[in-house]
Amino acid sequence: RLNLAILISGRGSNMEALLSAAEDPAYPAKPVLVASNRPDAKGLETAAAAGIPTLSIDHKLYGKDREAFERALDEALTKAGTEIIALAGFMRVLTPWFVMRWEGRMINIHPSLLPKYKGLDTHQRAIDAGDAEAGCTVHWVSAGVDEGEIIAQASVPILPGDTADTLAARTLPEEHTLYPRALALACQQIRR
Ligand code: GAR
Numbered sequence: 001r002l003n004l005a006i007l008i009s010g011r012g013s014n015m016e017a018l019l020s021a022a023e024d025p026a027y028p029a030k031p032v033l034v035a036s037n038r039p040d041a042k043g044l045e046t047a048a049a050a051g052i053p054t055l056s057i058d059h060k061l062y063g064k065d066r067e068a069f070e071r072a073l074d075e076a077l078t079k080a081g082t083e084i085i086a087l088a089g090f091m092r093v094l095t096p097w098f099v100m101r102w103e104g105r106m107i108n109i110h111p112s113l114l115p116k117y118k119g120l121d122t123h124q125r126a127i128d129a130g131d132a133e134a135g136c137t138v139h140w141v142s143a144g145v146d147e148g149e150i151i152a153q154a155s156v157p158i159l160p161g162d163t164a165d166t167l168a169a170r171t172l173p174e175e176h177t178l179y180p181r182a183l184a185l186a187c188q189q190i191r192r
């Protein structure tokens with residue numbers, strides 16, 4: 001089992017899906033740390049209640065110095081014995097230094113059918129474009145934001161009258177199924 005660290009910024013529902021999957025001893029990753037850049041992230045409580053070590057590293061304390069924040073994060077990840085990182089609603093853009101340090105060992109979930117709609121407001125942008133479907137993507141993290149190699153995707157229909165909220169509510173359960181599956185695939189690729 002690879003030592004898994006999950007990085008979050010908020011609710012942590014995808015993190016929860018990963019923690020549940022990892023309760024199976026046959027799952028290829030074992031959570032060793034859940035870390036948040038926001039001390040008030042709801043997901044930290046959920047992780048602590050599940051008995052997983054948690055850590056908050058408030059990016060605001062580092063001002064504009066992104067690398068100082070990331071060095072603190074990197075140190076904590078290394079200390080925890082991290083072998084693979086899953087970004088789960090982690091809303092900080094990572095510097096090339098951090099990405100290079102963890103390249104090939106870090107994955108992310110994004111709420112669109114990449115390469116469409118990198119960045120924010122993905123659901124509203126899919127609706128505005130008149131797309132017939134939306135979805136979610138798990139991908140390796142590379143230097144370009146939301147640009148790394150795709151591991152797995154799931155799609156959902158966009159229905160008449162959809163708002164960003166109704167579309168997000170339809171997509172989220174797909175994320176929760178997709179992410180544990182994609183993380184398992186990523187673990188196999190690392191092992192090879
Ligand atoms: C999820 O929908 C995830 O795909 C998205 O944030 C939400 C986090 O929810 N991620 C991004 O937008 C990354 N740019 P969660 O905290 O409940 O998992």
